[in-house]
Amino acid sequence: MLTVLTTLCAAAAAGEAAAVPVRGPGAVPVRVPEADTPRPYAFSEDAGTVAGADGTTEAVRLEAGSEYRSAIKKDGKLYYRLDLDGTSNAYVSATAVPRAGTEVTSADGIKVSVQNADGSTCSSEAAHIGPTQSPHPVAAWASREIGHNTYACQEAGTYYLVVERSSTPSSPSGTWDLELDYVSEPPLRTGGSTTAPETWDSASPEVLQGDATSRAGGAGFGEAAALGQGVWKAGIEPGQTLFYKVPVDWGQQLYTTAELGGSGSGNGYVGTALAMALYNPVRGHVDDVGSGYDGSQRAASLPALPPVDYGNRFSINGRTSGMRFAGAYYLVVHLSERVAEKFGEGPFGLTLRVRVSGDAEDGPAYAGGTEPRGAFEVTAEERAEAEQGATGDTARAPAGGAAGSAGDGGGGTGGSDEATGQGDPAMKVVAVAGIGSGTVLVLTLWVWRAVARRRVRSVRTTAGH
The missing domain is CATH 2.60.120.380 (Jelly Rolls)
Structure with missing residues (x-):
């Protein structure tokens, strides 16, 4: 088992990407990018990936309190399912990220809507690249609100988040990444x-x-x-x-x-x-x-x-x-x-x-x-x-865990992995000698995560200076 762990640590140190936590139904692990991969946007480490559907029938359900990663092509229109009660407000945002090297026009952007099962729009908003004419993340939100001077979208039932890519005929093609965020607000x-x-x-x-x-x-x-x-x-x-x-x-x-x-x-x-x-x-x-x-x-x-x-x-x-x-x-x-x-x-x-x-x-x-x-x-x-x-x-x-995670997620200026020695894969290999296989597996995952965080931190430092 130690030999296996040593091999895995070597692979991680050589540049393998590490899986990060996921939440929500239909979510799968997201890969942390390599150190030399451009990072126009740092996706939430808690985001799982979901594929948007071309119609309502195959739409994947999103869970309140969760974040997701997805992608949308030029002129694409994607559906995601929301199962809502009859008392809470639901807010869903989509952050669209043109990939590195993508060309854009000022009119390029996204439109976000929440619709009921009958196709009525509860609310919608559009966001565009705008006058900077420079690729950058843009975000738009939509909601289902109860009792907000409206008669539609008040019942419990199935609703849909609809994300549309807006463009012009001259807009370059290419896929944009998406980060979806879903927040639920109770009534008073x-x-x-x-x-x-x-x-x-x-x-x-x-x-x-x-x-x-x-x-x-x-x-x-x-x-x-x-x-x-x-x-x-x-x-x-x-x-x-x-x-x-x-x-x-x-x-x-x-x-x-x-x-x-x-x-x-x-x-x-x-x-x-x-x-x-x-x-x-x-x-x-x-x-x-x-x-x-x-x-x-x-x-x-x-x-x-x-x-x-x-x-x-x-x-x-x-x-x-x-x-x-x-x-x-x-x-x-x-x-x-x-x-x-x-x-x-x-x-x-x-x-x-x-x-x-x-x-x-x-x-x-x-x-x-x-x-x-x-x-x-x-x-x-x-x-x-x-x-x-x-x-x-x-x-x-994540539910049941402490607020913030070691390393990037809310660690303040207290101590980095480098300062504590916890970011060194070799330290993990030495520490697991003679430990049971279950613990070895946990520590193996810890190694992957620590190495990936050191890699991401390096990229972040470069981007911030």
Whole structure:
């Protein structure tokens, strides 16, 4: 058995990809990419793969509280099944990722819908590459909401998530990867408000000043680097997308500004070079802003947003409606690859100024728990992570496991595998001598996982600097 383990360890160290945990029906293991594989997006390590169906008959069921990985071709239209009760709200998002080297147009994107068994659309949203004309992840969301001034989609039964690839005749062909995220929200114990707050402070405060703290961004929603109030800096390369998450509690307001530093060389102008988007805790689009670039420093700020309030969902304004949950709000920053043509490969200096105003308030009285658990809460641990710079979505730990996983998923700045010696495959081989076969199997899987994480961490470090 030791010989077998040694062989497996050697294979893992030589560059074999490792399987990561999966959740949800129909899910199969996802492979961690090789160190030399470009990573335009870091898929959640808890995501299992599912194949979208061409019609409703063969649609695979998605499970609330889970994340999935899929793929869609040009002009594709895929179906996934949702089995919903008659009381809970369901929110499903799709993040579409053009593969490395893919050409895009500004009109390329996706449309996400939730439909009932009769083909009626409960809600839908589209997202496009936009004026950066640069391949980057785009996300859209759809929902089935109970009692939200609607008469359709209120019954328990079978529903469908529909993901469509939008393009033009001139759009290049090719497959885009997808990450699906499904969150369930229980009803309130009592009726609660049915209107959005009428007044709130819409004046933008003074921009935060002071020395910036380095905080490299993540490469995906699940790998988003935590930010608290403050001034933060990172390096960003043309074509790169950085993900950050900011804990915002009930009653609090979020203000953000992104600044791109001067190039020091080159000349010309890129119409929309820097793009910053804000997504809510279910990865629903809230707002976005962009800025051109001529080689000198540029800044882009999101307009003032309302305090987080359950009643915001009743607003007809999409920006207000999106601020309906407490939890992790995601800042997604992309630098157009066209910047490299005029100003070089970079990296360029990025400064984020983040302000979270107001005292945290009590949230709504839900008649049950969310899926995943704690999706619309801000904990003391999450606030600490925002100060310390932890990465990974700790709210998405598998049921029965600790929040966050060793290594990439919420480990903070505490100790890496390298620092503890746990990332060395040779240490695992020595440790298992004389151990029973069952334990050897567990440790073998541990070796594969540790090696893959070291490989991914290496790629992440390269991408963040």
